[in-house]
Amino acid sequence: MDKIGVGVIGVGAMGYNHARIYSKLDETDFIGVSDLNDLALSRVSKKYDITGYKNYEDLLNNDELQIVSVCVPTTHHYNVTMKAIEYGKDVLVEKPISFTLEEAKEMINFAKEKGVKLSIGHVERFNPAVKKAKELIENDVIGDVVSSFAKRVGPFPPQVKDVGVATDLAIHDLDVMAYLFNKQAKQIYATMGSILENCIYEDHAEIMTIFETGISGILEVNWLTPYKRRELEITGTEGIISINYINQSIDVHGKFANDVSIKQEEPLKEEIRSFLNAVKTNTGPIVTGKDGINALKMVLAANRSSKEKVPISISDIK
Numbered sequence: 001m002d003k004i005g006v007g008v009i010g011v012g013a014m015g016y017n018h019a020r021i022y023s024k025l026d027e028t029d030f031i032g033v034s035d036l037n038d039l040a041l042s043r044v045s046k047k048y049d050i051t052g053y054k055n056y057e058d059l060l061n062n063d064e065l066q067i068v069s070v071c072v073p074t075t076h077h078y079n080v081t082m083k084a085i086e087y088g089k090d091v092l093v094e095k096p097i098s099f100t101l102e103e104a105k106e107m108i109n110f111a112k113e114k115g116v117k118l119s120i121g122h123v124e125r126f127n128p129a130v131k132k133a134k135e136l137i138e139n140d141v142i143g144d145v146v147s148s149f150a151k152r153v154g155p156f157p158p159q160v161k162d163v164g165v166a167t168d169l170a171i172h173d174l175d176v177m178a179y180l181f182n183k184q185a186k187q188i189y190a191t192m193g194s195i196l197e198n199c200i201y202e203d204h205a206e207i208m209t210i211f212e213t214g215i216s217g218i219l220e221v222n223w224l225t226p227y228k229r230r231e232l233e234i235t236g237t238e239g240i241i242s243i244n245y246i247n248q249s250i251d252v253h254g255k256f257a258n259d260v261s262i263k264q265e266e267p268l269k270e271e272i273r274s275f276l277n278a279v280k281t282n283t284g285p286i287v288t289g290k291d292g293i294n295a296l297k298m299v300l301a302a303n304r305s306s307k308e309k310v311p312i313s314i315s316d317i318k
């Protein structure tokens with residue numbers, strides 16, 4: 001099969017990594033990138049010897065372009081993605097799918113109408129440790145899942161200006177929990193606050209989620225900790241699985257405890273490869289628009305719970 005023409009819109013921190021990976025894949029023809037920031041645009045276009053566009057529609061207008069990664073700030077996901085779909089491009093948009101639920105639904109419906117693929121960048125699903133945990137849970141290594149606890153903390157990222165820590169960080173673990181348990185969230189209770197002077201949204205949050213069948217998930221996230229920690233512990237009736245996202249490692253304790261072998265891979269690279277394969281084989285992407293909506297609903301429920309100081313049912317998020 002001929003190489004797939006790819007491009008990236010938004011080459012800040014995450015978009016730069018999309019560009020880096022696309023440039024190294026044999027199956028891709030890296031067409032170009034777009035960004036409003038002259039410095040970022042020049043940096044990436046020169047490094048990979050590709051065309052840089054200030055106006056992203058100039059990139060989308062290229063007939064050789066088939067796939068575009070949308071890595072702009074969350075508040076611009078809707079406009080850029082809708083325009084890419086209008087041009088008939090398959091889209092991998094960074095998480096969250098969009099800023100509002102209404103926007104997300106329009107994006108999904110428009111992609112279906114235009115016959116293009118839309119996938120959401122919930123990259124932790126492609127972390128080898130998460131994939132292995134999914135396998136262990138499905139093989140009943142820890143029995144029935146009872147509860148989980150996640151901790152995702154670290155320093156404040158100054159490039160994130162349009163969302164708070166719940167939308168930026170908590171959404172990862174909320175999505176992973178739903179994915180691992182294969183259950184939808186039913187109710188969420190959250191407390192949030194803001195301490196940092198340079199952060200206009202919440203910089204710390206504690207979120208408790210009740211999933212179908214009563215599985216509970218507790219999550220702590222913040223931009224206050226001077227070091228990064230990305231951990232998830234899952235408790236079952238017959239054991240515990242502990243995941244370190246950063247090290248891509250798993251510890252299993254309990255009746256069926258055993259050494260777990262994991263082949264380390266870059267999650268973003270695996271995510272991009274997966275989407276490329278979906279396009280090449282004309283199959284559905286692993287992370288769908290529906291998955292993106294489910295994750296967004298959980299974050300919106302958490303934000304609402306914090307403001308109203310009561311538990312929020314996911315069914316009330318419409």
